[in-house]
Amino acid sequence: MTPLFGSLAVVGPGLIGSSILRRARETGTLAETLIAADLDPRVLERVNELGIADVTTRDLETAAQADCVMICVPVGAVEYVGKQLLPYMKPGSVLTDVASVRGQLGPRLAAVLPKGVSYVPSHPMAGTEHSGPDAGFSTLFEDRWALLVPPEGSDPHAITLIEELWVRCGARTKILTDDEHDRICAMVSHLPHLLAFTICDTADNLSEEIRAAVLDYAASGFRDFTRIAASDPVMWRDIFIANREALLQTLESFITDTQVMADAIRRGDETAITSRIERGRAIRRTLIENRQA
Amino acid sequence: MTPLFGSLAVVGPGLIGSSILRRARETGTLAETLIAADLDPRVLERVNELGIADVTTRDLETAAQADCVMICVPVGAVEYVGKQLLPYMKPGSVLTDVASVRGQLGPRLAAVLPKGVSYVPSHPMAGTEHSGPDAGFSTLFEDRWALLVPPEGSDPHAITLIEELWVRCGARTKILTDDEHDRICAMVSHLPHLLAFTICDTADNLSEEIRAAVLDYAASGFRDFTRIAASDPVMWRDIFIANREALLQTLESFITDTQVMADAIRRGDETAITSRIERGRAIRRTLIENRQA
Incomplete structure (x- = not known):
């Protein structure tokens, strides 16, 4: 299979970026030359040690x-880096980018595109x-979804290239509008994280004695919530702020539903x-059928 | 190692009960004779096929x-079965019993104990x-906690026997009062389950289109919540009602904390x-140190 691109630059080789590079390295089908760019020299040193890029650079002009x-890079920095x-x-x-909240990001970067350059987030x-x-x-992306949110008037050929890039990473693709994207993610990802962080907080506010006991006896239930609460704080702070409107609306529905359940229990x-x-059980079964569980 | 008891009867060989029987069968250290009792003949047939009891019976008198x-048995039926x-x-x-909510269960069964019989829930x-x-x-109980909640005035020798039974199942033991137990479990287990069930509900209430998308894109976050939401409805209904006071109080603290977080995001x-x-991250690290994650 011919590589999709001559060269592919990953700006910010973290969890997502380094997974792309690993996939590209292993399969040889994404690009002939792999470039990793980061402002942090320790990250680039690590990328070199891992051997997952041909070129590492702190210079965005080279990556471009x-x-x-x-x-x-984290969602809060995408617009800034894109404009550089x-x-x-x-x-x-x-x-392209991999930002997990869209908001006005797509239209904003699309507004400053040089002639002949495409943007397919x-x-x-x-x-x-x-x-x-x-x-x-x-294998991070295998059987997962890659949601494409091309700004209006995007070049169809560029859309096809980015779709193919994700397919070669093992993902399935879907094209959505920014607004659909943000409402869906508030529900499936941002709200669960908000609740996970908050339940840790509630446990932390208990009396010293009960708090210690909670940590001892976290067996089933609590520890499943804390797994996702272990995620990167800066990334999640940025996501919550970037998607605040859809997130707070979803949270409000959730609290209403919680109160209905509390009333039934009372x-x-x-x-x-x-x-x-x-x-809950019905939704779980559907997830298993959809290979998402 | 000499078996702890001559005979051990498990009334209700479900997830917990059949795990005890398997452990007893595999190690030979719990009892010489294993008895499984259940009202449902299909359950007993399955226990026979699995070969994890020497005697199966529908008759509680035999088990006694x-x-x-x-x-x-499920928490709502423990008092009834105990009195039989x-x-x-x-x-x-x-x-003994394995009820996950204590309430007044301990004192109630302790009040009707025949002479010479001990009760160590x-x-x-x-x-x-x-x-x-x-x-x-x-291995279900390995490295997990078994919480003992003996009623006041329980025979110390009987307490030691039940502690030893759990230790031989691989568990660590702790003695608590009923009230401590119920407040801790509201936090570590019952509230997480209530939230998990409710978030499925919130997803279910979305517009048909977004709802379908949520099921498609459940990747990280939502699906971790749905795993615990797949639990047995009758068991959880009974737990929620049995522990309603501590649970609703914990839920109230949680909703307050959620609103503080929502305000910060706003x-x-x-x-x-x-x-x-x-x-959240700090609590996660403590859990890992405590071998509960």
Whole structure:
């Protein structure tokens, strides 16, 4: 299989970026030359030790010369980095990013595109609670979704290239609008993380004695929540702020639903409680059928 | 190692009960004779096929003849089953149960103890989302806690026997009061389950289109919540009602904490958001040190 691009630059080789590089290295089908760019020299040193890039650089201008440039930095920094890269990108090249909140990011970068350069942002729905170049692995995207959110008027050929890039990473692709994307992610990802962080907080606010006991006896339930609460704080802070509107709206629905459940428990309404629990089971079964569980 | 009891009867060989029987069978250190009792003949047939009991019976009177009788039925049925068993139990024997909510259960059964019979209730903090005799496995309790909640005035020798039973199942033991037990479990187990069921509900209430998308894109976050939401509805309904006071109080603290987080996100207060997320990470690290993660 011919490589998709002559050169591919990953700006920010963390969990996502280094997984792309590993995949590219292992399969040889993404690009002939792999470039990793980062402002932190320790990250680049690690990338060199891992042997997952041909070129490492702190210079964004060098990265911008690639046929495909992927911005894999935290969501709050994507616009800034994109605006640094775009003036140096060459006609016929494609810019993409992996930001997990879209907001006005797409239209804003699309507004400053040089002639002949395409921008096809995407969001791979995959991750772990770990971060940094050591956290990546080449199968991270397998059977996961990569959501493409091309701004209006995007070049269809560039869209096809970015779709194919994700398919070669093992992912399935879907094209969404920014707004659809953000509402869906508030529900499937941002709210669960907010709740996970908060439940740790609630445990932390208990009396010293009960708090110690909670840590001892976390067996089933609590520890499943804390797994996702171990995620990177800066990344999640940025996501929460970037998607605040959709997130706070989803949280409000959730609190209303919680109060309905609390009322049912308070009155001892067995039928109401069971029917709500049954819905959880039904959704779980659908997830298993959809290979997402 | 000499078996702890001459005979051990498990009433309700589901996930917990059949795990005890498997452990007893594999190690030979719990009892010489294993008895499984259940009202459902299909459950007993399955226990026979699995070969994890010497005697299976639908008759509680037969089970009550054992040196140690463990009630492993759902929490809502423990008092009823206990009152059926106790009149037939012999002097020197010990009754225990594995109910995950204590409430007034201990004092109520202690009030009707025949002379010479001891009652040392316990709660193993272990489980999966599966149920029934096929769901059990002999290592379920390894490195988990078994919480003992002996009623006031319990025979110290009987307490030692039940502690030793759990130690031989691989568990660590701790003695708590009923009230401590229920407040701790509301936090570590019942609240997480309530939230997991409710988030499925919130997803289910979305517009048809977004709902379908949520199921497609459940990658990280949502699916971790749904794993625990797949648990047995009747069991959880009973737990929620039995522990409603401690649970609703814990839920109230949680909703308050959620609103504090929501306010921080609304104002874009980066420091407040990050410090709350950091607490989650700290708790996660403690859990790992305590071997509960």
